[in-house]
Amino acid sequence: MITMPKGTKDVLPENSYKWQFLESAARETARLFNAKEIRTPVFEHTEVFARGVGETTDIVNKEMYTFTDKGGRSITLKPEGTAGVVRSFVENGLYAGALPVKTFYITPCFRYERPQAGRLREFHQFGVEVFGATDAGIDAEIILLAKTFLSKIGVKNITLYINSIGCKECRKEYHKALKAYLSARYDELCDLCKDRYEKNPMRILDCKNEDCKAIAENAPSILDYLCDDCKAHFIKLQSLLKTAGVEYKINPRIVRGLDYYTKTVFEFVSENIGAQGTVLGGGRYDGLVEEFGGGKISGIGFAAGLERLLLLLDSAGSIPANDSLDLYVAPMGEDARLKAFEIVSALRNSGISADTDYVGRGIKAQFKYADKIGAKFVGVLGSDELARNIIKIKEMASGTETEVDLNAVAEFFK
Ligand code: ATP
Ligand code: MG
Numbered sequence: 001m002i003t004m005p006k007g008t009k010d011v012l013p014e015n016s017y018k019w020q021f022l023e024s025a026a027r028e029t030a031r032l033f034n035a036k037e038i039r040t041p042v043f044e045h046t047e048v049f050a051r052g053v054g055e056t057t058d059i060v061n062k063e064m065y066t067f068t069d070k071g072g073r074s075i076t077l078k079p080e081g082t083a084g085v086v087r088s089f090v091e092n093g094l095y096a097g098a099l100p101v102k103t104f105y106i107t108p109c110f111r112y113e114r115p116q117a118g119r120l121r122e123f124h125q126f127g128v129e130v131f132g133a134t135d136a137g138i139d140a141e142i143i144l145l146a147k148t149f150l151s152k153i154g155v156k157n158i159t160l161y162i163n164s165i166g167c168k169e170c171r172k173e174y175h176k177a178l179k180a181y182l183s184a185r186y187d188e189l190c191d192l193c194k195d196r197y198e199k200n201p202m203r204i205l206d207c208k209n210e211d212c213k214a215i216a217e218n219a220p221s222i223l224d225y226l227c228d229d230c231k232a233h234f235i236k237l238q239s240l241l242k243t244a245g246v247e248y249k250i251n252p253r254i255v256r257g258l259d260y261y262t263k264t265v266f267e268f269v270s271e272n273i274g275a276q277g278t279v280l281g282g283g284r285y286d287g288l289v290e291e292f293g294g295g296k297i298s299g300i301g302f303a304a305g306l307e308r309l310l311l312l313l314d315s316a317g318s319i320p321a322n323d324s325l326d327l328y329v330a331p332m333g334e335d336a337r338l339k340a341f342e343i344v345s346a347l348r349n350s351g352i353s354a355d356t357d358y359v360g361r362g363i364k365a366q367f368k369y370a371d372k373i374g375a376k377f378v379g380v381l382g383s384d385e386l387a388r389n390i391i392k393i394k395e396m397a398s399g400t401e402t403e404v405d406l407n408a409v410a411e412f413f414k
Contacts, residue, residue, distance in 0.1 A: 007113070007121025009307075017322040018313070022153060022306055023106055026126040029149040033141065035102035035128055040084035042108065046074040051291055052083025054259020056200040058208075061192060063111040077110035081127040081303055082258070082285070089131055090294035099132030099297070106306075118276030118308045128282075129301035131289065136233045139264040139284060139300055140240035146280055146302050147246060150268060153309065154318040158279070161251040162241075162266045164234040165202065166226050167286070174225035175201050185215050206255045221252040233263050256281060260288040264300070273311045280304035324374035326413060327393070329356040330366040332382040340381055343391070343409060350410040371396065379409070 004010065011019055030037070046066050053059050065077040078084055085103060088094075094101050106126050113119055128145055130138055143160065150158060166174065178201045182189070186197065190209040197204065205216045226234065241248055248266075256265045265283035273279075282302020289297040313319050327347060331340040337357070344354040355375070357366050363380070370378045380392040391409060394401045404412045 005121065007115035007119075009120060009122070014322075018310060018319050019306070021319050022126070022309060022313075025152045026104070026106055026149060026304075029145060029152055030104040030128065032148065033102065033128075033145045035104040035130070035145070038085055038088065038103040038105055038129075040078075040081075040088045040105070040107075043075050043077050044084050044087065046076040048083050048087045049076050049079060052086055052260070052288065053080060054200070056196050056203050057259060058192075059111065059258075063113055065110045065112060078107065079111045080109055080258075081105050081107050081125050082129060082288070082299075082301060085127075085129045085301075086288050086292050086294075086299065089129075090289060090292040095131065095289065095294050095297050100138065101131045102128070103130070104128045116276070118273055118305070118311055120307060124306040125303040126306060127301060127303035129299060131299050132297050133300070134286070134298045136236035136264070137240060139233075139237045140244065140246075142282065142300050142302060143241065143246065143266055144244055146266075146268060146282065146304070149304065150280070150309075153313060154316070155270070155279070155309065155312055156316065157272060158268050158270050160246065160248040160266060160268055161254055162237070162248050162264065163222070163250060163252055163254040164226060164230055164237075164263050165222055165255055165261055165265055165283075166230045167262050170222075170225050170227040170230050171202065174220070174222050177220045177225065178202065178204075181219050182215065188212075188215060200259060202255050203259075205253055216253065222255075223250070223252050230263055237264055256283050258283075258285070260285040260291065262286040266302070268304075270308075270312055272315060273308060276308055276311075278305075279308045279312065322374070324376060325355055325370075326353045326375075327355075327377045327379055327409075328366070328370035328373070328375035329354065329379045329381060329391070330363055330370065331357060332363055332380075335383065336381040336386055339386060339406075343379075343381075343406070347410055347413075350413075352410060352413045379404075 049064060050060055059079045064079050067075055069075050108122055108124050110122055112121060115121060130142060182197060188211050190212055193204045193207050193212050204212060205219060254265050254267055261283040263284045267278050268280040269277045270279055271277060280302055284300040286298040288299055329340040329343055331337045340356040344356050347354040367378060376396060378394050378396060385391055389406045390403045391406055392401055393404050
């Protein structure tokens with residue numbers, strides 16, 4: 001037997017409705033907030049992520065699926081959604097059109113990680129990215145969009161954490177203070193963090209290594225180093241969230257994985273699914289579009305991990321049941337079979353889902369099969385029914401049987 005690669009998952013027919021439920025809630029939420037779908041390639045030139053995600057991140061350092069293609073180019077499977085969207089925004093000149101531009105995507109992502117519950121090598125994200133709005137109002141709106149999505153799918157007991165990681169200016173002072181604090185314990189840092197110490201010390205706060213985590217506990221807080229502009233932005237965001245009735249907690253340890261975040265960062269965390277509790281994360285990235293050659297245009301967005309959300313919803317059992325078959329036509333005899341074929345075709349044309357027997361089952365076995373697939377109604381069609389031009393339609397839940405004229409089957413379902 002050929003098996004699937006480690007860290008991947010099949011979505012089987014009996015479970016795909018859960019994905020469709022999540023995806024349609026995502027699309028509907030995006031529609032309410034006026035975000036339009038953007039689809040970018042599953043693979044990009046490696047540089048897109050090296051630049052767009054940042055050289056000092058776990059993703060770029062150890063998690064990317066990178067290979068050289070037959071033309072000798074370095075290609076990477078997308079490990080996250082933002083970088084490709086920014087590349088596309090710039091390459092297609094969207095910055096020259098009407099701003100802000102609000103986009104969303106639902107995409108597979110690939111990261112070479114140690115697979116565990118809520119951590120896969122292929123996983124899926126629903127993400128939103130908005131370009132060209134600098135006001136804290138849009139930060140609040142993006143957080144509201146995220147929250148609306150989470151409520152729509154029925155997520156409960158979730159905490160919103162927010163933080164501001166300032167801009168380049170405030171980070172200069174903060175980095176000095178942070179390095180001063182870290183220098184005393186430099187030897188205890190993991191190798192990656194030793195490297196980060198020079199390149200981007202704030203990333204050390206996001207390290208998953210236990211020793212680094214313990215050191216980060218007492219590190220100085222970025223919030224004490226915000227410049228006036230960043231401070232005002234953070235205060236405005238909080239007052240807008242309060243106005244909207246959105247509860248939040250401030251957590252100065254949240255720095256997010258990506259290098260280009262500025263000002264607002266946020267995460268929605270659940271206590272219900274163990275260690276991989278962060279189901280959604282995002283923030284402002286005012287320097288990224290420029291990094292891709294698109295001018296000084298701000299960006300803000302988030303991505304939600306759909307597998308983690310499914311874990312949450314599955315454990316709460318809150319996904320509405322699959323929409324099942326309207327009518328299963330159970331024919332007896334060859335003439336009835338031909339008629340059944342005609343009936344199901346006509347029903348489908350009227351928008352009613354219908355199925356019939358193609359494996360020659362007896363009537364009892366057909367009922368058993370219809371029950372197994374969860375058909376709402378079963379229509380019995382034998383020689384007697386054919387002679388009278390009717391079909392006996394039985395509602396499976398109640399057992400109620402109705403004789404329906406063969407010319408009026410579609411009407412019966414209206
Ligand atoms: P973590 O700290 O758990 O590794 P992250 O900071 O790497 O998460 P992001 O890059 O912010 O995650 O991605 C956004 C969301 O995508 C996460 O909040 C999570 O729900 C989901 N996610 C990230 N990596 C994985 C993965 N390997 N498997 C499943 N979902 C993932
Ligand atoms: Mg990660």
